[in-house]
Amino acid sequence: MDKLHLRRELLAARDSLTPEQLRSNAARIRETLLDQPWVQMAGLVACYWSVGSEPDTHGLVFALWKHGTTVMLPVLREDDDLDWAVYDGPDTLAPGRFGLMEPVDTRRGVDAIRTAALVITPALAVDRRTGVRLGRGGGSFDRALARVGPNVPVVAPLHDGELRDDVPAEPHDRPVGFAITPSGLIKLS
Known part of the structure; x- marks a missing residue:
């Protein structure tokens, strides 16, 4: 299956999830991640502010921040690369390009x-064999992930059924080391 058709299939499946399922998925993902010692010890986390039917990261970002972790969120630049700014509570976000919520702090x-000691990246799907993630097609996170150090854990939150064997890959696609679903944390290749 090509990326375009797979994206459509995955987005349709996400859009069919009920608000209750989305809340339950978010809580299970958040609690599983927060139970990991390497997450608890990460002093600086690069994350993202979820939108729509993505696995919700709002509670995770807030919990990390309340725990004393510095959380950076992306700021979409005009060239579609990602700048980063620090999240300092829910009142420090404002709509950016395309209405995406971004921190108002100084760009880094x-x-x-x-x-970052830990990176949490969006994905529509992850290939269980290779760790390659399927994004939305803009390439912004692939460019950002290319800058992450080799020993830094990179985690993609997914709904159940989004860890697959058929994610098409291109040379620019960046793999992740972990997928987290409501069913648990999976270490990839």
Whole structure:
């Protein structure tokens, strides 16, 4: 299956989830991640502010911040690369390009992700064999993930059924080391 058709299939499945399923999925993903010692010990986390039927990260970002973790969120630049700024509570977000919520803090630059001890990245699906993630097609997170150090855990939150064997890959696609679903945390290749 090509990326375009797979994206359509996955987005349709996500859109069929009920609000209750979305809330339950978010809570299970959040609690499983927060139980991991390597998540608890990460002083600086690069994450994203979820939209629509993505696995919700709002509670996770808030919990990490309340725990004392510095959380950076992306700021979409005009060239579609990602700058980063620090989240300092729910009142420090404002709509950015395309209405995406972004922190209003000082921009730290595209290379700020290099300093993160943990990266949580969006994905529509992840290939269980290779760890390759399927994004929405803009390439913004692939560019950002190319800057992440080799020993930094990169985690993609997914709904059940989005860890697959058929994710098409291109040379620019970046793999992740972990997928987290409501059913649990999966270490990939």
